Amino acid sequence: MYGNLSFEQYLLKLDALYPAITLTYYQSNIEGELINKLQALDEDKLCLGVVLNAGAYSHTSIAIADAVGSVAVPVISVHISNIYAREPERRTDLLLAHCRGSISGFGMFGYDLAIQAICSNFDSF
Numbered sequence: 001m002y003g004n005l006s007f008e009q010y011l012l013k014l015d016a017l018y019p020a021i022t023l024t025y026y027q028s029n030i031e032g033e034l035i036n037k038l039q040a041l042d043e044d045k046l047c048l049g050v051v052l053n054a055g056a057y058s059h060t061s062i063a064i065a066d067a068v069g070s071v072a073v074p075v076i077s078v079h080i081s082n083i084y085a086r087e088p089e090r091r092t093d094l095l096l097a098h099c100r101g102s103i104s105g106f107g108m109f110g111y112d113l114a115i116q117a118i119c120s121n122f123d124s125f
Contacts, residue, residue, distance in 0.1 A: 010111065034054065051078055062094060
């Protein structure tokens with residue numbers, strides 16, 4: 001379902017595709033650390049947007065949803081699998097009400113699509 005390429009390997013490909021921008025990567029299994037990182041990025045005037053794969057927290061975390069809703073920087077939610085074709089508990093995404101957009105079911109390519117959206121100045125859509 002998730003492929004055999006690590007995110008670190010895919011990030012190298014993304015860096016090569018987007019040499020004009022700096023991509024940064026942060027991963028944590030701790031909900032509070034993710035919230036702190038989101039809030040800190042909102043203060044970063046160079047941050048164009050956030051591509052967020054919150055995994056199972058997307059389905060369960062009101063706190064992360066509130067953090068996404070509290071930041072001015074646009075957030076795009078990415079799910080590697082198609083959550084709407086999975087178990088009922090995975091079809092609810094609490095973050096979506098606060099995200100600029102959502103990409104689901106395109107595997108790792110979803111990260112590329114989200115970066116394209118951020119770089120294309122999607123505010124004008």
